[in-house]
Amino acid sequence: MQHDALLTQDELDFIQTMQHNPQLNMRDATSSLLVNGGSQIRDLLTRLAANEQVTIQAQFENQQMTFPLHLVEDEFHALHLRLGVPSIYEGGPKTVRPWRLTLEEPVALENAKGQPGTLWVHEVSFKGILLEVRNRTKPPKSFALWFSPSGYERIALRGTFERQNEQGYYAYQLNQGNTVETERLRQYILQQHRLTHPTLHV
Structure with a gap:
């Protein structure tokens, strides 16, 4: 390694391990939300999330998950939509609990x-x-x-x-x-x- 290097090989290895560790990146991957569909849809969702409770619902077999959408501000004061922890439901056609x-x-x-x-x-x-x-x-x-x-x-x-x-x-x-x-x-x-x-x- 060169004498004037900023990081040692051990430090570089540690950083690369952190970047490729799926456990460390799991929360960001599941909670971030990229809205494709034009600025009008994104702006509408942002306004709604700022003033009302907005959710996304997923249905599979006899279960459904309802994800709340939160408006969060990053370190650059930009607003982003982020998925919250879901409410999980189960049931049939008449009752959902x-x-x-x-x-x-x-x-x-x-x-x-x-x-x-x-x-x-x-x-x-x-x-x-x-x-x-x-x-x-x-x-x-x-x-x-x-x-x-x-x-x-x-x-x-x-x-x-x-x-x-x-x-x-x-x-x-x-x-x-x-x-x-x-x-x-x-x-x-x-x-x-x-x-x-x-x-x-x-």
Whole structure:
């Protein structure tokens, strides 16, 4: 290597590895959106995204994904449309409901200190959760606890009791006040949907 080179060979190799690492580039590739179709369509979408909630919907078999469009500003103060984390739905011709992830093993909801309680998660969607209540305790009318799935950062959940099902589990509607926590829950569900339906995410 030349004596006056700005970077060593190791530094060059590291930069090239980062550029060709698909894991590092995955988020940008899936969230960026290039709008082809003329300036009128692009301007219309930009105006709508700035003032209203705009979504793109994809339908496949009995499932659909609804992607929100966000208007973001880059470091040069240029506005771009970016896809958000989708809401995933499933169902037939008459009823459509949020896609539910059934956990292989139930996970206990935790308090703020990370201690597990008596509520155990069996199914979760971005709008609701199905819980088992252990130790013969009465199901609460509402809860504010933490969901800590294995290998994933814990997520704050707030739920309100809806009904008891035939198996004796309790359905709660999630009412996430914090949009950051809502986004993290959607990210987790999207990640699990990829694992459950890998062919849809190729």
